[in-house]
Amino acid sequence: MEMVTLNAATREQTGKGAARSLRREGTLPAVIYRAGESTPLTINEKELMGLYRNIGRLSLINLQFKDKSTKLAIVKKCQVHPVYGNILHVDFQEVASDEEMTLFVGVELVGEPVGVRIDSGILEHHLRQIEIRCLPVNVPAHIDLDISEVEAGHSLHVSDIIPPEGVSFITDPKEIVAVVSIPALVEEEVEEEAVEGEEGAETAEGEEGAEGEEGKEEPEVEKKKKKKEEK
DSSP states (O other): OOEEEEEEEEOOOOSHHHHHHHHHTTEEEEEEEETTEEEEEEEEHHHHHHHHHHHOSSSEEEEEOTTSOEEEEEEEEEEEOTTTOOEEEEEEEEOOTTSOEEEEEEEEEESOOHHHHTTOOEEEEOOOEEEEEEOGGGOOSOEEEEOTTOOTTOEEEGGGSOOOTTOEEOSOTTOEEEEEEOHHHHHHHHHHHHHHHHHHHHHHHHHHHHHHHHHHHHHHHHHHHHHHHHO
């Protein structure tokens, strides 16, 4: 994992009003967590955005303070504006360089399955994140899985992924990551659902028709009764 440096400062004022004042000045409110404790911080918005564009979220961040002290951390959570997309608040998780950490990383599928390329199969990406354990320096940006040899009707599991050096998987090895479905089976399922829907509609229409016919017969019976009485 790449490590970058970000200037930070501790802050005493908290709350929504203080946070809005900080944002107007181009500064973001932040918090760093460690062993159940938290410390309010401030960071420069432009500096943080620049780091995000260049290295992404899963990176080791060396938070550097004015007194020359530092804290090693990763971004735990970002609060983003729902309309404008700018960052409003950042949660950091302090880590120790010699202590293993547990986190989720994304799974990226590499290549085009032979089952899609030749047999027109349908690729389904089931598991998009894997939980891992490793030292901070070994955290990968993502986990790659080569799917180019997967045939139609076959799947790949977590057990098919080779962990990067220094990384162990916590996710169940039996979890399905990706599968290439057979087109014929998918079409049959769709057709069966359509047939069931049509049969249900025909049954309902038949019942309604029968009820209507019964309703029409009643007046004829009444007419015959009246004729007999008149005679």
